[in-house]
Amino acid sequence: MKKAKSPNKEETAKDNLNKHSFFEDVWDVARQIPKGRVTSYGxxxxYLGTKLSARMVGWAMxxxxxxxxxVPAHRVVNRxxxxxxKPHFSPPSRMQELLEKEKIKVVNDKIVDFEKHFWDPAKELGL
DNA sequence: GCATTGACGAAGG
DNA sequence: CCCTTCGCCAATG
Structure with a gap:
């Protein structure tokens, strides 16, 4: 059977999936974000118990x-x-378009009525 | 191996 | 009220 051969660059991500990393947890939560809802890195x-490491959530994204x-990373924004x-998407406008598709209004790179669309995993998932 | 940065957030001046 | 600093942890230089 074939064994590991030329390691694709993408394989790096695959390797992450193979092991339980902080990133995977973040992705798992992000996937649970209901449509038309958004949440913040913090x-x-x-929810993961690392609110002080909100930066890592962004890094995980x-x-x-x-x-x-x-992972619907477009549903995750800052506080x-x-x-x-947005600038990390490809193309950057992708993020806003996806949000608008979910009936979320975005003006000046900011979500309108953010707290109305806000979805707290620690609250909704019942921490 | 140390210094800098980063899709954040809260606190301080 | 706006700007600066610190904390967190991992990746990159």
Missing amino acids: AVAN NGAFHARPK NGMLSG
Whole structure:
């Protein structure tokens, strides 16, 4: 049987899936975000018990782009409801378009009525 | 191996 | 009220 051969760059993400990493937990929560809802990095971090590491959640999102199944990273924004991760999308406008498809209004790279669309995993999932 | 940065957040001046 | 600093943890230089 074939064994590991030329390691694809994508394999790095696959390797992450293989082992339980902090990233996988973040992706798992992100996938549970209902359609038309959004959450913040801090909220996810809080659910994971690492609210002080909200930055890591954002970093995990960085790997979410090669995560499978796909992770709705566009539903995760910063505490201000601003599309801080927008420039990381491809194309950047992708994030806003996806949000608008979910009936979420975005103006000036910011979600309108953010707290109305806010979805707290620690609250909804019943921490 | 140390220094810097990063899709954050809360606190301090 | 706006700007700066610290904390967190991992990745990159």
